[in-house]
Amino acid sequence: MDPVITLLGKPGCHLCDDAREVIARVAADLGVRWEERDITRSEADTREYWEHIPVTLINGVQHDFWRVDETRLRKALKDAGAARA
Numbered sequence: 122m123d124p125v126i127t128l129l130g131k132p133g134c135h136l137c138d139d140a141r142e143v144i145a146r147v148a149a150d151l152g153v154r155w156e157e158r159d160i161t162r163s164e165a166d167t168r169e170y171w172e173h174i175p176v177t178l179i180n181g182v183q184h185d186f187w188r189v190d191e192t193r194l195r196k197a198l199k200d201a202g203a204a205r206a
Contacts, residue, residue: 124201126155126194127178129170140175140189147194 128144130137141157148155160166160174170176173186177194184197 124153124179124198125181126153126198127181128155128157129160129166129176129178130157130174131159131161134174136187137175140177143189143191143194144177147191147198151195151198153198 126144126148128137128140130140144155147153158166160170170186175186175189176183177185177189179197179201185193
């Protein structure tokens with residue numbers, strides 16, 4: 122199974138904007154699918170992640186929060202079996 126990155130964030134979050142740029146670049150480079158989830162659309166997500174956004178998940182497992190480190194993300198994706206890692 123190829124890894125999937127999920128970015129959890131909310132509108133108006135500048136750290137989420139920064140994370141989105143890094144994730145989009147890494148996903149494009151590695152040919153990895155990514156998706157974004159707005160935590161304000163789910164009471165459970167809002168309760169769980171509000172203080173930590175942006176949160177990055179790989180295959181549904183939390184990888185990072187607040188900031189996305191590009192090198193660390195690339196390594197995690199390689200470890201998870203990214204196609205072109």
